[in-house]
Amino acid sequence: MEQDKIEQLYQLIDELAGKIEAATEVPYLDAITLVCDSILEDEPKEALPSELQEEVKQKISEISNIDDWTKEERRKGMQLAILKGMKGSTQQQHYITPDAVAMFMGYLIQKLLPIDGTPRLFDPVIGTANLMTAVLNQLKRDVDAYGSDVDPSLVQLGVANANLQQQDIEFFHQDSLRPFLLEPVDFVMADLPVGYYPDDVNASNYELQAQEGHSYSHHLLMEQGLNYLKDGGFGLFLIPNFLFEGDQSDQLHEFLQKHTHVFGVLQLPETMFKNEKFGKSIFIIQKKGSETTPPNQALIAQLPSFKNAKAMNDMLTQINEWFKEYLSKK
Missing domain, CATH: 1.10.150.470 (DNA polymerase; domain 1)
Incomplete structure (x- = not known):
């Protein structure tokens, strides 16, 4: 390059x-x-x-x-x-997933995608398609890719971005918490926008609807992702570190226990964020199915700075060993 x-x-x-x-x-x-x-x-x-x-x-x-x-x-x-x-945008959905994070998410997806066939990927908050295309450029294999976003300007940019890179992605311009004409996929990935979902009527269709007031959009988007995952398919979400704290967190925990196996939580380097309250983690889950089993031990780690090559190489060695052990027991 x-x-x-x-x-x-x-x-x-x-x-x-x-x-x-x-x-x-x-x-x-x-x-x-x-x-x-x-x-x-x-x-x-x-x-x-x-x-x-x-x-x-x-x-x-x-x-x-x-x-x-x-x-x-x-x-x-x-x-x-x-x-x-x-630059200067105050809207969270107008942020782009940092390159280092997109690259790392692509590395994890490569570890989890089916070896055979043409895997299907879906990003329900695709935005400008930077995360999706960064992942597709790493995979270097035939993939059926899909993405949705409610913002028309972002969808236009996403289409232009995909076309410029000659990446074949099918876009949906709609509220991503409404039904899709989409067959189940192997992998759902998303850099989840954090906030409240204003449509209480539509939120009532979800298990993770709030008992009082507005529901959290980032909770509902995770549930929506599972709705379109095949049994045994994986979800990889960029989540705020406070996801499992505060109100509605018990409800989310129960939902995940019921429907998923938690594979890992990888906390991003603290140096990436100006304030620790804005810190994020990569959350890996598998949709439960008749033939799925949880890993013996979830992959839990605090990632070092992406600029520290030695520390990152050491971390990748540990992660590779974890996947090697997991795959050997499948």
């Missing part, structure tokens, strides 16, 4: 998106999708103002064939532009 290519692609997207934003009423993030579509089609989108058409055509001709970029170079170039557009 070449940093120069990443920077070149970012600068192209950023410059053209900025010009489109200045010349029209199209927001920067929406302008990114127009730029990406223009790059893929190798000509300016008709929706662009006529005065920008020639400039866009000239700029995209200055980069070599997009096929010469690796998928990761494209993802990272796109990610930089999206991050700029989201």
Whole structure:
């Protein structure tokens, strides 16, 4: 992967998106999708103002064939532009899963996916598809991928991001806590947005509905993920460290005991967060089925800084040994 290519692609997207934003009423993030579509089609989108058409055509001709970029170079170039557009956003759903975390989640998914066949992955809060495409780029195998998000701007960005990387992902633009036309999947992954779900009527369809007041959206999304998992399928969720504390936590604990085997909790490095109350962990569960058994011991660990190569290598060795023991007993 070449940093120069990443920077070149970012600068192209950023410059053209900025010009489109200045010349029209199209927001920067929406302008990114127009730029990406223009790059893929190798000509300016008709929706662009006529005065920008020639400039866009000239700029995209200055980069070599997009096929010469690796998928990761494209993802990272796109990610930089999206991050700029989201800078200062106060909405939690407008945050992007950090690269180091996305890479680590991809590593864990590789350990758990079925060896044979074409596995099916689903992210019910796919957003800009950065997490999903980061994982798909690591898997390097045929995968049926699906994602949903209620935010139309994020879905547009996600589609543009997937197209730019030539990743085949089926997107749903809807409230992810409503029913999907989706067959069961092998793996559900999500960077869970933390907060309350405002639709109490729809929340009443879930076991994890609150007894009083609004239900937690992050609780309901975990249950929804299980709804679309095959028996024996795995869920991998980025959760707040306080998930099992406070109100409704007993209800969540009982639900998980009833429906899942807890495989692991990997707490992310404290150095990743400005305040420990914002700390997160990677939570791994398996949906119970007639042929499933829990691991002898769950994988519980505090991850070292991703920048500490030796400590991280030592941790990966321990995790690999855990998976080796687990797989030998299946």
